[in-house]
Structure formats: C-alpha cells, structure tokens
Amino acid sequence: MVNSLLILTSSSTGNNIFCTPAIRFLRKHLPQARIDVVALNALSAQVFEHNPAINKLWVTSSLRRVNKLAQDYDAVLAFNKNALKKLPFNDPRLQLATIDKTDVHYAEQLLGFCQQWLSQQLQRQIEITDEDRCYAIYSAPGQVSLLSRFEVQPADTVINIHLGCGTTLLHGWKFFYARRADDKKLWSIDAYIELGQLLVQAIPGVRLVITGTSNEAFLAKKFVKAVPNSINLAGKTTVADLRQLMERSNLFISHDCGVFHVAAAAQVPMLGLFGPTNHLLTGPYPQRANRQLIKKDSMADIRPQEVLQQALLLLGRPAQA
Structure with missing residues (x-):
C-alpha cells in the first residue's frame, strides 16, 4: 500500500x-x-x-x-x-x-x-x-476579482483575450519582433487588434479584458491603444486570478497557450485558434459544445472576420452578414 x-x-x-x-x-x-x-x-x-x-x-x-x-x-x-x-x-x-x-x-x-x-x-x-475528466484549478479563499477595480457592469459582455505564449513569456519583445513568424502557435497582434475592433462594433457594452505576463505587456499596450476601453491586466494576474476571471467572462479567445487551459477549468465558452499544432493532444479538455476551435494549416490563415462570426455564435448572437 x-x-x-x-x-x-x-x-x-x-x-x-x-x-x-x-x-x-x-x-x-x-x-x-x-x-x-x-x-x-x-x-x-x-x-x-x-x-x-x-x-x-x-x-x-x-x-x-x-x-x-x-x-x-x-x-x-x-x-x-x-x-x-x-x-x-x-x-x-x-x-x-x-x-x-x-x-x-x-x-x-x-x-x-x-x-x-x-x-x-x-x-x-x-x-x-x-x-x-476536468481540470482542477482553484482561486484563493476570499480572493477579490481584479475586475472589481474597473467599472464593469453586470450587464456587460466580458470577453477575455490572451495575447502571449510560452515563448513570449520567456523572451518578450525580442522574440516577438525577431522570430514570431517561426512560432506555430501565435496569432499576430495586428489580427487580434482587428478582431477587438470588430467585437466592439458588433456587441454593445462589450468589455475586452487583455491578459498576459509582464514580458507580454508590450502586446497589451499596443492592443489597448488601438481598442479603447479595453482592460489591460497584463502582468497583473496569477493563475488563481485568471481562474476567477474566467467565472465572470462570457467568452475566452486565444491561441494554444497555458491560459487557454486555465479557461478550460471553468465553464466559460472558449474559442481556440489553432494552426499546425496538434489540437487532439493539447486542445480543450474535456470536449464540450461551447468549446470551439478554428484550425487552419497556419495561424496566418485565420481571419479576424471568421473569428468574430464564431464568437458571436458562442455568445448566442446572430452572425453578421
């Protein structure tokens, strides 16, 4: 024994x-x-x-x-x-x-x-x-949500977007600008910005919450500059914070990364962006109807407009023409 x-x-x-x-x-x-x-x-x-x-x-x-x-x-x-x-x-x-x-x-x-x-x-x-068959991640007892610092209303649609990955975490902007095209998981910051602008136009009262580590803060700054009224939590979250954030979020959108799996520990609807990496091995777990993937041969093949349409469906909103 x-x-x-x-x-x-x-x-x-x-x-x-x-x-x-x-x-x-x-x-x-x-x-x-x-x-x-x-x-x-x-x-x-x-x-x-x-x-x-x-x-x-x-x-x-x-x-x-x-x-x-x-x-x-x-x-x-x-x-x-x-x-x-x-x-x-x-x-x-x-x-x-x-x-x-x-x-x-x-x-x-x-x-x-x-x-x-x-x-x-x-x-x-x-x-x-x-x-x-489900992940086990826990917030601290009595933990206060980071969103309490911002004017997020109960009726607001909260969409969490995570911009970084393991490589930007380790190497920050030097990697991102020099070798980001070599990474099979990353979706470009310009594509995320276009998606953010489309979401703001399509969903009244949407609040976009941007997360990442301190090494990825340069991505978040570029995003919030281009998409005003976004909430920048890059470099301000622990795993427990992220787990709690998912409970308030109406949708989580990201490419394959650690925070994608934090979201899978909650009930939040998820939209994963996958290129050539193996979604069967490292995709959402367990599979549920409100956990959807857009998978292409390369991340560059994924278009912001198709991500918007899938996001609207997950939020229970009609797709746009």
Missing part, C-alpha cells in the same frame, strides 16, 4: 494543468496518502496552489534537492518526460507516465497512466468516470 507519493511535474503552466485531473484522481483513490508535488519553477507551480488534493507543493529544479526529497516517499511518479531531461532523476521507485498517443489528449493519457498504476497498487480494477 502506498502511503506517500511524490509527483514530478514541469516548468510549463499548460503541461502542469494537464496534470491536475490525474492528481485529483490519485487523491480520490488514495484518500489517506500523503501526495506531494514538485514543480520546476514558481510560475508553473501556481497551477497547484490551493489544491486540496495536494499536501505539499515543492518548487525546485535542483536534482540534489529532489533526490533528497524522494527518500521520504514510497513511490515517485513523473508526469512529464521533458522535466526529466532537466532533472535526470534516478531512482528505482520512479515511474514515468507514457504519453505516446497523438490522437488522445495529454490529460486523458495521464489519467490512463494513473488508472493502471492505481489498479496495480490496489490490486483491483480502477475506473475513470466523466467527473474525473
């Missing part, structure tokens, strides 16, 4: 969100066990904050520290192989989750790995239910 379990995750916000259904699944079937989690940096660790399924959250990228921590656990599970490249952990108790299917969502494959592992440990067949 496993009484203590250490889970190794990653430095990616999105990849760590994929881990949350599996962690809750483990807690469901090991209610008395100590389940602790290692994240490789502080930003990605925010995904696990306030999570009742986790006893202790460790933030470290030190192999020496992880080796020392692991001595106190019955088992160690690694949920991300890329994390092991940065953290070449060597221990006979370690088991690496196998993510080898390109047509099954990453989160679903992690659940399947935990199902098999638990069935072996408990010596009985463990089943995955539909209730297990």
